[in-house]
Amino acid sequence: MHGLVFDVAHLLAGSLVLISFIELYQDRLFALINIFAAHALVLALSVAWQAYVQEAPHLYITAAIALVFKAVVIPMALHRIIVRLGIHREIETVVGIGPAMLLGMGLVALSMVVMLRVTAEADPLAREDLAFSLSVVLLGLLLMVTRRNAVSQVIGFMSLENGLVLAATGAKGMPLVVEISVAFSVLIAFIVIGIFLFRIRERFDTVDVQALDRFRGERK
Amino acid sequence: MPGVALSLVGILLAAAAIAIPTSGTRMARPLVYGICLATTLCLMTVAATALIGKSATPSSLALPAGLPQLGAHFRIDALSAFFLFVVNLGAAAASLFAIGYGRHEETPERVLPFYPAYLAGMKLVVLADDAFVFLVAWEFMSLTSWALVIANHKESDNLRAGYIYLLMASFGTLALLLAFGLLAGAEGNYTFAVIRSAPPSAGIAALILILAIIGTGSKAGLVPLHAWLPLAHPAAPSHVSALMSGVMTKVAVYGFIRIVFEMLGPPGWWWSVVVLVCGGATATMGVLYALMQRDLKRVLAYSTIENIGIIFSALGLSLAFKSEGLASIAALALTAGLFHIFNHSLFKSLLFFGSGAVLNATGERDMEKLGGLIHSMPQTAFVFLVGCMAISALPPLNGFVSEWLAFQAILLSPQLPLWSLKLIIPAVGALLALSAALAAACFVRAFGITFLGRARTPAASRAQETDRFSLTAMLILAALCLVAGILPGVFIDLLAATVQFLVGGRMPPQTGIEWLSIIPIAEGRSSYNGLLVFLFMIISGTLAAIAIHRLASDKVRRGPAWDCGYPDPSPLTQYSAASFGQPIRRVFGTIVFRAQEVGEMPPPASTAPARLTVKLSDLIWDTFYAPISGGITFAAEQLNRLQFLTIRRYLTLVFAALVFLLLVLAIWQ
Numbered sequence: 005m006h007g008l009v010f011d012v013a014h015l016l017a018g019s020l021v022l023i024s025f026i027e028l029y030q031d032r033l034f035a036l037i038n039i040f041a042a043h044a045l046v047l048a049l050s051v052a053w054q055a056y057v058q059e060a061p062h063l064y065i066t067a068a069i070a071l072v073f074k075a076v077v078i079p080m081a082l083h084r085i086i087v088r089l090g091i092h093r094e095i096e097t098v099v100g101i102g103p104a105m106l107l108g109m110g111l112v113a114l115s116m117v118v119m120l121r122v123t124a125e126a127d128p129l130a131r132e133d134l135a136f137s138l139s140v141v142l143l144g145l146l147l148m149v150t151r152r153n154a155v156s157q158v159i160g161f162m163s164l165e166n167g168l169v170l171a172a173t174g175a176k177g178m179p180l181v182v183e184i185s186v187a188f189s190v191l192i193a194f195i196v197i198g199i200f201l202f203r204i205r206e207r208f209d210t211v212d213v214q215a216l217d218r219f220r221g222e223r224k
Numbered sequence: 225m226p227g228v229a230l231s232l233v234g235i236l237l238a239a240a241a242i243a244i245p246t247s248g249t250r251m252a253r254p255l256v257y258g259i260c261l262a263t264t265l266c267l268m269t270v271a272a273t274a275l276i277g278k279s280a281t282p283s284s285l286a287l288p289a290g291l292p293q294l295g296a297h298f299r300i301d302a303l304s305a306f307f308l309f310v311v312n313l314g315a316a317a318a319s320l321f322a323i324g325y326g327r328h329e330e331t332p333e334r335v336l337p338f339y340p341a342y343l344a345g346m347k348l349v350v351l352a353d354d355a356f357v358f359l360v361a362w363e364f365m366s367l368t369s370w371a372l373v374i375a376n377h378k379e380s381d382n383l384r385a386g387y388i389y390l391l392m393a394s395f396g397t398l399a400l401l402l403a404f405g406l407l408a409g410a411e412g413n414y415t416f417a418v419i420r421s422a423p424p425s426a427g428i429a430a431l432i433l434i435l436a437i438i439g440t441g442s443k444a445g446l447v448p449l450h451a452w453l454p455l456a457h458p459a460a461p462s463h464v465s466a467l468m469s470g471v472m473t474k475v476a477v478y479g480f481i482r483i484v485f486e487m488l489g490p491p492g493w494w495w496s497v498v499v500l501v502c503g504g505a506t507a508t509m510g511v512l513y514a515l516m517q518r519d520l521k522r523v524l525a526y527s528t529i530e531n532i533g534i535i536f537s538a539l540g541l542s543l544a545f546k547s548e549g550l551a552s553i554a555a556l557a558l559t560a561g562l563f564h565i566f567n568h569s570l571f572k573s574l575l576f577f578g579s580g581a582v583l584n585a586t587g588e589r590d591m592e593k594l595g596g597l598i599h600s601m602p603q604t605a606f607v608f609l610v611g612c613m614a615i616s617a618l619p620p621l622n623g624f625v626s627e628w629l630a631f632q633a634i635l636l637s638p639q640l641p642l643w644s645l646k647l648i649i650p651a652v653g654a655l656l657a658l659s660a661a662l663a664a665a666c667f668v669r670a671f672g673i674t675f676l677g678r679a680r681t682p683a684a685s686r687a688q689e690t691d692r693f694s695l696t697a698m699l700i701l702a703a704l705c706l707v708a709g710i711l712p713g714v715f716i717d718l719l720a721a722t723v724q725f726l727v728g729g730r731m732p733p734q735t736g737i738e739w740l741s742i743i744p745i746a747e748g749r750s751s752y753n754g755l756l757v758f759l760f761m762i763i764s765g766t767l768a769a770i771a772i773h774r775l776a777s778d779k780v781r782r783g784p785a786w787d788c789g790y791p792d793p794s795p796l797t798q799y800s801a802a803s804f805g806q807p808i809r810r811v812f813g814t815i816v817f818r819a820q821e822v823g824e825m826p827p828p829a830s831t832a833p834a835r836l837t838v839k840l841s842d843l844i845w846d847t848f849y850a851p852i853s854g855g856i857t858f859a860a861e862q863l864n865r866l867q868f869l870t871i872r873r874y875l876t877l878v879f880a881a882l883v884f885l886l887l888v889l890a891i892w893q
Contacts, residue, residue, distance in 0.1 A: 114883065117890045145879045149872065157875075 009057050013129055016050035017136035020170060021112060024143035024163060028108055029101040033094065033155055037082050040159050044074030047166045054173045057129070063173055070169065078162065078194055085198060086155060099150040111142040133174025140167030152212055154204065158197050165190045225274055226285040226298040229308070229351055232267050233344045236260065240341040247333040253326045256336050260343060261319040267347065268312040274305035275718060284353055284417075291356050297415050299353035302725040303486070306562065307350045307478040314471035314569045315343050317697050321577045322463040324693030328584045334375040335461055342368035342467070346475050355404035355414040359397065362479070366393035366443075369472060372464045373456045385455035392452040396442035400479070403435035407487055416487070423489025433495055436483040437502065443476035445529045446536065447506040448844045453529060454513070458521035458589065462580020465521060469528040470573040474565050477535055484543070485726045491547040493642055499540030500648060504655035507533025509844070511662040512812055515669065515805045516840060519589050520579045523670050524572065527615065530659055531568045535561050537652055538630045542727060544645050545633070551729030553636050556744050558723050559716055559731050560629035566715065567622040567708060571614040574701040578608035581690035581698070582674065586683045591670070591801045596679040600687040603695055605675045610702040612671045614709070616664035620758035622708035625742070627660060628752060632744045662808065669804040678795040710754040713742045802838070809838070817841060 023043045030036040048071035055063030119135035126134075144164025148157050168186060239259040246252040274283075282301035290296040300308070322339070329335055345365030352358035370393065374386035406428055407419045424432060442449040457468050484495070510529030517523045538561030545554035581604045582597060583589055598605040614621035617628075634656070637649035679685035689695075708715055713734030720730045734742045741753040813819035817840040826832040869877070 111883070114886055114890060118886050121890070142883070145875075145882065149876045149879050152872065 010129055010132075012053055013050070013057065014132055016046060016053055017133055017170060017174075020046050020050060020166070021136050021139050021143070024140050024147075025105065025108055027147055027159070027163060028104050028143065028150075031095050033086050033091065033153070034083070036156055036159055037079050037086070040082075040163060041075050041079040043163055043166060044070055044079075047170060048075060050170060051173045054133075058176055060176075066169065066173060070166075074162065074166070081194075081198065082155065082158070085201060089201070091153075091155070094153070104146070104150055108143055108146060111146060112139040115139045115142055127176070130174050130176065134171055137167045137171035137174065140164070140170060143167075154197070154201055154212075158194065158201075161197075162190065162194070225270065225283040225300045226351060229267060229270050229300065229347070230285070230287075230298060232263050232270070233347050233351070235263050236340040236344040236347070239263070240337050240339075240344070243336040243340065247336040252336055253329075253332060254323055256340060257319045257323045257326060260340050261316055261323070264312040264316040264319060264343065268309060268316060271300075271305045271308035271312060274300050275302065275309060275721065290354075290360075291414075294354060294356055294414055296357050297353035297417070298351045298357070299416070300351065302721040303478070303481065304350045306719065306722045307474065308347065310474055310566055310569050311346050311350060311471050314467060314474075314573050315346070317573050317577075317701055318463040318467050318471075319343075320700075321466070321580070321694050321697035322461075324691035324695075324697075325461075325463055325577075325580055325584065327691070329461065331375065334377075335372060335464070338368045338371045338375070339464065342372060342464070345369075346467075346472060349475050350478055353416045355408065355416070355419070358416075358479075359401060359404065362400065362443075363393075363397050365472065365475065366390075366397065369460070369464070369468055370456075373460045375461060375464075376459070379459075381455075382459040385452070385459040389452045389456040392442050392449065396439045396449075398439075399435045399442070400439035403432045403439055403483060406432050406435070407483070416482075419487050423487065426492065429488045430492070430495075432488060433484060433498065436480055437498065440476045440480040440483075441502065441536075444473045444480070444532045444536075445506070445510075446502050446532060447509045447529065448848050450506070450510070450529050451845060451849055454517075454522050454525040457525040457528065458519060462521070462576055462583060465525075465580070466573040466576035469525060469576060470569040473528060473532055474569055477532070477539075477565060480536075481539065481726065484539075491543045493544065493547045493645060496540045496544035496547060496645065497648055499536055499543060500652045503533045503535070503537030503540050504652040505533070506530070506536060507659040508655050508662075509533075509816070511659045511666055512808075512816055514666045515662060515808050516813070516817065518591050518801050520582065520591050520594070520670060520674060521576070521589050523591075523666065524575050524579060527575075527663065527666060528568075528572055530663055531564070531572070531615075533659065534627065534630065534656060535564050535568070537656055538564060538633070540652075541630070541633050541637075541649065544637075544640065544649065546727050548640055548642065548645075550639060551727055552731070553633060553639065554727040555723045555729040555731050556629065556636070557633035558727055559719050560626050560633060562719050562722060563629060563712070563715060564623075564626035567614070567626050567705070570701050570705050570708065571611045571621075571623060574607060574611040574698055574705065575615065577694060577698045577701070578604055578611060581694055582687070585687035585690060586681075588681070588683055591673045593681045594674045594679070594684045595677045595795065595798065596675070596684060597687055598675040600685075601675075601689050604690055604698070607695075607698040607702045608675065609671055610705060612667040614705040616667045617660055618664075619752075620706070620709045620754040620761065622705050622712070625709060625712040625752065625754065627656075629744060630656065632750055636745070665804075665808065669801060673799075673801045673804065677798045680795045680798065706758075710758055711740060712752075712754060713737060713740060716742060809840075813840065816843060818843065 020043065023039060023046060027036060027039050027043065030039055048067045051063055051067040051070060055061065055067060115138035116135050119138055120131065123131045123134060141164050144160050144162075144167060147160030147163065149160075151157050151160060165186070172186065236259075239256055242259075243252060243256045246255070282299055284297060284299035287296040287298070326332065326335070342365065345361055345368050348361035349358060349365055352361055370386055370390050373389055374382055376382055377386075404414065407424060408414050409422065409424065413419070423429070437446065438449065442452075445453040457465050460468060484491070484499075507530050510526050510531075510533055514523050514526035514530065517526060538557050541557035542554045542561060545551075545557060579589070581601065582594065585597070585601060585604075586594060588594055610621070614623040617623040619625075631653065634649055634653035637646060637653075640646055640649070679687075716731055716734045720733070724730045731744060737743060739753055740755045741751050743751045809817070809819050820839040822835075822837045822839075824835040824837070826834060
């Protein structure tokens with residue numbers, strides 16, 4: 005039993021990292037959103053597996069939240085936003101797939117080294133989870149840093165948060181309140197950012213954040 | 225005993241709280257200052273009983289407040305009792321003075337709440353018996369005095385003074401914090417009782433000594449940490465200036481004595497060299513600066529620096545003798561230092577009160593715009609003269625006794641076995657003698673230009689005598705100066721317990737000696753009798769007066785002042801403060817201040833006036849402070865660019881910082 009438990013958890017967390025890598029080289033917005041939905045779906049599965057393993061029924065709620073909001077509602081909303089903004093045909097100039105992937109691999113290696121060393125005495129299940137979730141967080145940050153479009157930065161932020169949820173559920177005894185509040189704070193952040201997107205668009209005719217820099221006055 | 229003292233401090237804090245809502249009303253001033261006066265008098269009694277009582281055992285008290293597992297400890301021993309007495313004597317005089325002086329306060333709501341809190345802060349520093357309470361009280365004292373410095377914030381100079389003061393005060397507290405951190409050691413027990421019982425090793429002790437000199441010296445005004453003092457002390461209202469100069473610098477000296485004499489264990493011989501050199505340089509530089517100033521209160525502030533130099537020199541002497549095991553001579557030097565602390569708090573408060581009275585009467589602090597005040601303010605002029613004589617160390621007043629005692633200790637330096645000390649101590653003695661002479665010149669100048677001659681401006685000629693409360697406070701202090709000068713033996717014996725506590729020896733008892741003489745070492749060597757000098761001055765003065773009035777005409781005649789044969793109606797042509805300082809500036813100023821004089825003579829037949837321009841530059845400011853402030857400004861400008869990055873750059877910075885920290889974590893182990 006234990007071997008199977010560990011393997012499935014490992015598989016799900018590992019695929020989360022893999023999907024983060026896929027996100028990293030998507031230069032079309034629709035594709036990026038779809039991959040993000042897959043990311044959230046795998047997260048929901050992973051959380052549900054943790055709920056089953058830890059016999060913690062409240063984690064099913066977390067999984068349901070992840071599934072409903074992150075895999076369905078937010079991607080659909082982002083789809084609509086992109087259509088309404090008329091930027092669905094835009095192709096982002098990314099940093100460059102090769103360097104970004106190399107950087108990402110370096111980050112995963114770094115988080116493995118740090119986490120496996122720091123948590124030497126922890127439960128192996130939680131240990132793997134923590135290492136993978138740190139990778140997901142770092143990859144999310146990398147996505148935010150390498151993109152210029154505000155929508156892709158939002159997605160980077162959301163997948164970063166997925167990593168946090170993965171870490172939170174991997175550790176036993178995390179209270180439900182914490183997870184729910186994290187989920188809601190992300191939702192609110194999404195709403196705020198969404199509203200801002202429209203405001204920015206109204207003002208500047210673009211959601212490229214470089215435009216904001218131009219309008220601050222010091223870049224002519 | 226500490227319980228009583230603490231509850232009195234609590235009353236002061238309550239007075240500060242009361243002052244906040246009531247400070248706009250007319251009753252607030254006498255009420256607040258009255259409470260301060262009564263409380264400080266009570267505290268003075270507490271301190272005096274602790275000092276006199278033969279059962280001079282330290283009494284301590286621990287309160288369950290402050291840091292967890294530490295609490296708040298308070299203690300009154302011989303050392304803190306002496307300083308508690310000095311602090312409260314100065315505070316009582318200042319409160320009495322302020323009842324009258326505060327009437328002219330433009331914004332009482334900016335002074336009244338902070339004044340009692342400031343008093344409470346100073347007392348808590350002296351009462352503290354653990355590092356936490358000490359530092360909190362120290363910082364409280366700094367902040368409340370800072371609030372008083374910028375009370376008159378409409379003058380931009382005051383704001384700058386407050387800014388520099390705040391910086392220097394934080395810097396000093398930082399040094400003290402590190403010193404106590406080192407004293408507490410690895411176990412981190414911050415109660416003084418534990419620190420006392422386990423003195424640090426020699427290397428750590430050296431570091432603590434330097435930190436203590438920086439921390440307390442920046443508050444006391446030790447050169448080159450003095451830069452804030454002549455700016456901040458004059459900026460405050462005069463009674464607060466008196467407290468800052470006369471009392472707060474003593475609290476700083478208390479901190480120094482507490483750390484260096486009590487907690488560091490047996491002193492090394494070179495400690496005294498550091499303290500002596502600092503003290504000697506401070507004394508000389510302070511008085512030279514004082515001679516160049518034209519602002520009366522700033523002259524007094526620089527003179528405070530000089531006196532702090534004298535006090536630190538005496539403490540350094542005491543350390544030198546203590547390190548060589550000559551306890552009785554160490555006691556002599558320490559007695560001189562402590563006695564000078566007491567004396568300086570008396571006459572510096574008196575002089576600041578006098579300058580405050582002049583400021584109120586004329587609205588001027590600039591000596592070049594005063595003059596002739598002895599006619600309109602005779603009583604203030606008299607007490608100010610007494611203060612000037614005392615600070616110039618003229619017998620029979622108190623300043624002479626303490627400086628004389630210090631020189632007695634210097635003259636005993638040949639008894640030291642170490643050649644380096646044998647050579648350095650006389651050199652410091654020469655610096656002290658020089659500064660004593662220059663101080664006399666400085667106060668001849670301060671009194672003469674301010675009170676003698678003719679009024680230089682209409683404001684000075686309209687001056688009126690100050691109020692009764694202020695006069696009473698000044699008269700009491702002047703009387704105390706005389707009493708301490710005539711009865712030095714009594715004061716020396718009162719200091720014996722404190723001295724015994726610190727250096728393990730004491731001076732021979734002085735009260736039993738006939739005719740109130742004092743004999744510091746042996747009768748064949750030196751003795752001094754203030755009473756004799758006083759009686760001689762009284763008798764010879766009376767006889768001379770009688771002779772003059774009998775033999776010459778006893779009519780009082782007022783004629784025009786002699787003006788070198790050029791009758792000029794303008795009082796501005798009188799001998800001025802700058803004229804008085806010129807010879808000294810020419811002797812010392814070319815090096816110390818890089819003084820440059822440029823005389824401009826108009827060509828013949830031109831009606832343009834001749835000009836003499838003097839340029840002074842502050843060498844210490846230019847060498848120490850200007851580079852530091854320039855460096856900080858440069859760094860701030862470089863870092864300011866961080867405020868204007870793009871969003872992605874910020875994100876990248878955060879990302880890079882996170883990755884960097886993780887890398888450190890990965891490589892560390």
